[in-house]
Amino acid sequence: MSNWVVLVYKIPREPAAGRVYVWRKLKRLGALLLHDAVWLLPDTSWTREQFQWLAFEIKELGGEALVWESRMMLPGQDETLVQQFAAEVDASYRTILTALQHAAPDLSALARQYQQLQARDYFQSPLAEQVRAALLAARGGDDV
Amino acid sequence: MKWVTWEHVGVDRMACAWLIRRFIDPDATFVFVPVGHTSRLPDAEPFDIPGVRLSHYRGHCTFHTMLRVYELADPTLARIARMVDEADVVQEVALEPAAPGLDLICRGLRLTSPDDQIAIERGAFIYEALYAQLSGAAGH
Numbered sequence: 001m002s003n004w005v006v007l008v009y010k011i012p013r014e015p016a017a018g019r020v021y022v023w024r025k026l027k028r029l030g031a032l033l034l035h036d037a038v039w040l041l042p043d044t045s046w047t048r049e050q051f052q053w054l055a056f057e058i059k060e061l062g063g064e065a066l067v068w069e070s071r072m073m074l075p076g077q078d079e080t081l082v083q084q085f086a087a088e089v090d091a092s093y094r095t096i097l098t099a100l101q102h103a104a105p106d107l108s109a110l111a112r113q114y115q116q117l118q119a120r121d122y123f124q125s126p127l128a129e130q131v132r133a134a135l136l137a138a139r140g141g142d143d144v
Numbered sequence: 145m146k147w148v149t150w151e152h153v154g155v156d157r158m159a160c161a162w163l164i165r166r167f168i169d170p171d172a173t174f175v176f177v178p179v180g181h182t183s184r185l186p187d188a189e190p191f192d193i194p195g196v197r198l199s200h201y202r203g204h205c206t207f208h209t210m211l212r213v214y215e216l217a218d219p220t221l222a223r224i225a226r227m228v229d230e231a232d233v234v235q236e237v238a239l240e241p242a243a244p245g246l247d248l249i250c251r252g253l254r255l256t257s258p259d260d261q262i263a264i265e266r267g268a269f270i271y272e273a274l275y276a277q278l279s280g281a282a283g284h
Contacts (some may be wrong), residue, residue: 021203024236025203025234028234028236029234045152045179048179049179050234052180052194053194053200053233055194056194056195056199056200057200057202057203059195060201060202112238115238115244116238119234
């Protein structure tokens with residue numbers, strides 16, 4: 001079924017800045033951390049390049065990294081992973097929906113969060129449409 | 145001079161190709177190798193390939209690195225570098241609303257071009273237009 005790209009890495013504990021940089025980058029890419037060891041993304045030409053670049057950055061920071069393509073071998077594994085990806089973005093989409101219910105929400109900040117979330121919504125969550133509609137409604141517009 | 149990079153050019157490689165022809169080497173010719181290939185063509189300068197001199201550096205795109213290496217201190221080019229950074233490298237702070245659009249247009253240009261050679265020529269129109277607009281009096 002689906003293919004995945006996988007990254008494992010090791011980076012010196014000090015300086016902390018390098019370690020934090022890599023961690024945040026992985027979170028921004030929306031990579032899934034499995035068993036505190038392996039980072040996973042669905043395989044697209046974009047994610048593939050992102051991992052390749054990150055591996056070189058890790059080496060620059062004095063660490064080691066391995067990147068490879070993979071395919072799951074047990075039934076149901078792909079589905080479980082897709083659900084885990086979905087759960088992460090859905091939680092963030094829900095945070096935006098909740099924030100929109102408060103009085104005078106910061107619409108431009110929420111719109112920006114929505115855009116950033118879209119970039120790592122690899123499996124097109126149905127909540128994305130809901131957030132989009134809620135943002136437009138909050139703005140008071142009637143267009144799509 | 146001959147320059148080599150990965151095929152399937154996108155926002156960063158298109159920007160670099162434009163920068164090379166416009167500001168560094170007007171007679172540049174470009175060679176494209178498969179993604180993942182670490183090219184060691186003897187007579188060609190590689191760019192936007194991990195691990196080479198002209199590549200991503202400290203979270204910045206290759207275009208940004210090229211400005212530094214070739215000492216191109218032009219504020220308009222710096223602004224374009226910021227856009228390419230935001231389009232190509234996942235960034236925490238986004239200051240250039242044009243960046244995601246630039247990314248989409250460059251991806252689309254590659255899709256509608258028969259090969260990378262033609263894609264970078266078409267991409268050059270986009271960057272030339274961007275440069276003209278941003279270096280105008282208003283700068284936006």
